[in-house]
Amino acid sequence: QQQVKQSPQSLIVQKGGISIINCAYENTAFDYFPWYQQFPGKGPALLIAIRPDVSEKKEGRFTISFNKSAKQFSLHIMDSQPGDSATYFCAARKNYGGATNKLIFGTGTLLAVQP
Amino acid sequence: EAGVTQFPSHSVIEKGQTVTLRCDPISGHDNLYWYRRVMGKEIKFLLHFVKESKQDESGMPNNRFLAERTGGTYSTLKVQPAELEDSGVYFCASSQWDTQYFGPGTRLTVL
Numbered sequence: 001q002q003q004v005k006q007s008p009q010s011l012i013v014q015k016g017g018i019s020i021i022n023c024a025y026e027n028t029a030f031d032y033f034p035w036y037q038q039f040p041g042k043g044p045a046l047l048i049a050i051r052p053d054v055s056e057k058k059e060g061r062f063t064i065s066f067n068k069s070a071k072q073f074s075l076h077i078m079d080s081q082p083g084d085s086a087t088y089f090c091a092a093r094k095n096y097g098g099a100t101n102k103l104i105f106g107t108g109t110l111l112a113v114q115p
Numbered sequence: 116e117a118g119v120t121q122f123p124s125h126s127v128i129e130k131g132q133t134v135t136l137r138c139d140p141i142s143g144h145d146n147l148y149w150y151r152r153v154m155g156k157e158i159k160f161l162l163h164f165v166k167e168s169k170q171d172e173s174g175m176p177n178n179r180f181l182a183e184r185t186g187g188t189y190s191t192l193k194v195q196p197a198e199l200e201d202s203g204v205y206f207c208a209s210s211q212w213d214t215q216y217f218g219p220g221t222r223l224t225v226l
Binding site: 002034041042043044045046049089091103104105107108 | 148155159174216
């Protein structure tokens, strides 16, 4: 049973276009939603994160949109560049009261930005 | 500041053999996590150390996996005996607060 569902599995976008990756979750106890970016041969690196008390967070060309009632969140990459080509993972963390901070990941989206 | 390092980067072993993976977290990070990604699937949590103590090992697949964290510094993950389904990329991450910093992973192939 997958707790965080991510789509699409792969995405091809033209340079300058908008890339959109979607995630959905079931557990309302999740309190922290990060997005990670992974380049080949490297580990995942935190890109941007949001908490459920805000509906949107923007950092440069990257924006997270969060819909608490629908239990969905998405990553938007504006003006996509070839250097953005990577695998993107959404994740969620349950509030265990500090006991543990394990992340629950989606299956990943392979993004290719064509020049 | 040095990031999270993992050794080896790749390991190819035969079914039934033993493999030990090592993770060196960022200096000063009390929290250390192990995750695994089997091809094409999600990155799955294995266990979490706080300093030298196992805080949560709910993700460990079975008793063929043994994790240790000596003196609250580096950690090892031993698989003994390895099975075909253990193949995948094993990631280590460390954190002091919210952000988990991942290492480059160890790609394990069991033949």
